[in-house]
Amino acid sequence: MRFARRDGATWQPAPVAEVPPLVFTEAMRDVDLFVGVTSIATDxxxxxxxxxxxxxxxxxxxxxxxxxxxxxxxxxxxxxxxxxxxxxxxxxxxxxxxxxxxxxxxxxxxxxxxxxxxxxxxxxxxxxxxxxxxxxxxxxxxxxxxxxxxxxxxxxxxxxxxxxxxxxxxxxxxxxxxxxxxxxxxxxxxxxxxxxxxxxxx
Structure with a gap:
């Protein structure tokens, strides 16, 4: 997983240390849910x-x-x-x-x-x-x-x-x-x- 910050019309890579804590935790929650429901263990x-x-x-x-x-x-x-x-x-x-x-x-x-x-x-x-x-x-x-x-x-x-x-x-x-x-x-x-x-x- 990579984070990016909008720079005009493009996205530029952003170091994890610069990601706001709230954005980081919400993104990690989305990733956890995504991985949980796409595992072949559920299928x-x-x-x-x-x-x-x-x-x-x-x-x-x-x-x-x-x-x-x-x-x-x-x-x-x-x-x-x-x-x-x-x-x-x-x-x-x-x-x-x-x-x-x-x-x-x-x-x-x-x-x-x-x-x-x-x-x-x-x-x-x-x-x-x-x-x-x-x-x-x-x-x-x-x-x-x-x-x-x-x-x-x-x-x-x-x-x-x-x-x-x-x-x-x-x-x-x-x-x-x-x-x-x-x-x-x-x-x-x-x-x-x-x-x-x-x-x-x-």
């Missing part, structure tokens, strides 16, 4: 490209340490969850939101939003609806992943009411003896949260 379908080249990386990311933005997300969840109707079905650990459904238990990673099902740690793929008018609205829109995680938790807390056949097949699937949570076996992708940046970066 399990990448594992289907080639001979599972990214499977090990994806699986390690499911339980990876939280980035600073994900840590802020965890703090926000700690304040929000006790106020929700599903408060008695959810709990927070260091890196996951745990959800107790009626059919299974689930772990939602607070960084990637990926879901692992208990007891076999099978990956659960939930595709976001194309109609975004019914999305979960929060009092702030800085973190689309927070909305995604909450939406998944609310749905999974009532997993016995899910009617989508694709999701139901995953919930009732019996793991094979050598089964692993490799996403290449699932065939559909989680829709990634998206963010943009207005900072001039090169």
């Amino acid at each position: 399990p379908q990448w594992a289907d490209r080639g001979d599972d080249r990214f499977g090990r990386y994806w699986r390690s990311s499911v339980g990876a340490a939280l980035t600073p933005s994900a840590q802020v997300r965890r703090d926000a969840l700690a304040r929000l969850l006790p106020r929700l109707r599903i408060a008695d079905r959810v709990s927070l650990s260091e890196r996951h939101l745990h959800v107790r459904g009626n059919l299974r238990g689930y772990r939602i990673h607070l960084g990637s939003g990926n879901i692992m099902m208990e007891p076999d740690d099978a990956y659960l793929c939930i595709v976001a609806a194309r109609d975004r008018t019914q999305r979960l609205h929060l009092p702030f829109e800085d973190d689309p992943m927070l909305s995604t995680i909450l939406s998944k938790a609310i749905m999974l807390a009532a997993d016995d009411r899910i009617t989508d056949p694709t999701v139901l097949r995953q919930l009732t699937r019996r793991p094979a003896p050598d089964d692993t949570p490799a996403p290449a076996r699932r065939g559909r992708r989680d829709r990634r949260a998206q963010t943009g940046s207005s900072w001039p970066m090169g």
Whole structure:
């Protein structure tokens, strides 16, 4: 990442030491959000490209340490969850939101939003609806992943009411003896949260 200062009609490189602190911190926050949502860890379908080249990386990311933005997300969840109707079905650990459904238990990673099902740690793929008018609205829109995680938790807390056949097949699937949570076996992708940046970066 590079910073530049406008000089007439052009941009001239600016040393980091000359960047105002507020501009620097906001730019770094944008970079963190950008990296967080563009990682292949948020897109399990990448594992289907080639001979599972990214499977090990994806699986390690499911339980990876939280980035600073994900840590802020965890703090926000700690304040929000006790106020929700599903408060008695959810709990927070260091890196996951745990959800107790009626059919299974689930772990939602607070960084990637990926879901692992208990007891076999099978990956659960939930595709976001194309109609975004019914999305979960929060009092702030800085973190689309927070909305995604909450939406998944609310749905999974009532997993016995899910009617989508694709999701139901995953919930009732019996793991094979050598089964692993490799996403290449699932065939559909989680829709990634998206963010943009207005900072001039090169």
